[in-house]
Amino acid sequence: MYEPIRTKSVHSTMAGTPDDFPHRSREEELDIQLAGHLAALLAVTDELRVSAPSADLDAAAERLGEQVARLRGGRTPARAPAATTGREPDPAALHGRAHALAGRALVVAASRADTAAAILAAERMDAHTAALRPRTLAPH
Template identity: 60%
Template sequence: MYEPIRTKAVDPRIGVHRSDYPRSSRSEALDIQLGGHLAALLTVTDELGLDGAAAEIAAQVTRLRGSQPARASRRAGSDEASLHRRAHDLAARALLVAASRADTTVAILAAERMDAHAAALDFAGAH
């Protein structure tokens, strides 16, 4: 029914081997992803003014990335409920990646942050 392909496939990277491209392992990719989630969580945590939690998160970002993370300042007039929801979501993402890479320290930290932000949302909803 179909005509068979009679020509050799053309590779636009003539003379370049696959090994010439930088590749990251699954572990490295998870480290990068986890560092990104934690850095985003750190930004929201800084905006909420939670200095103790921010210091713990910053330590883990530094461990994963090898350098100090950029820090945000507290914003006046920010909607704290939306920040707590965002932080809860980011902590959940960090927990999933930490579990994938078997990083118990970050998994515990992320679970604690999820609990803290859920409690803050419950408290805000009750008042």
């Protein structure tokens, strides 16, 4: 009912020996992951800067850009101005997304033992947690 396989597998003949194609080290893979998380966090930070400008967000964006450039061998991250979609962005949703991205960056930075990136990610997590915390009214 089934026809037997007559040819060799392409997987064994295409690659040949394991040294025939480039491999990245674990450190290189972690650098790529960390740069990606920080670049995504930078994009959300830029969106927040448009909706609610602040010196803290400006400083954070600058530091995030520096870290991404360091991890990418000096290449600065691409940054596009936030486009207006006709609706106002939800700051709480942006802070929530930024908090999650900072958490992912923190995990990778800790795995990579990158102190500077871990500190920055932890600071951003704290800042976004504070932004999500409900404001309490002072007693009259």
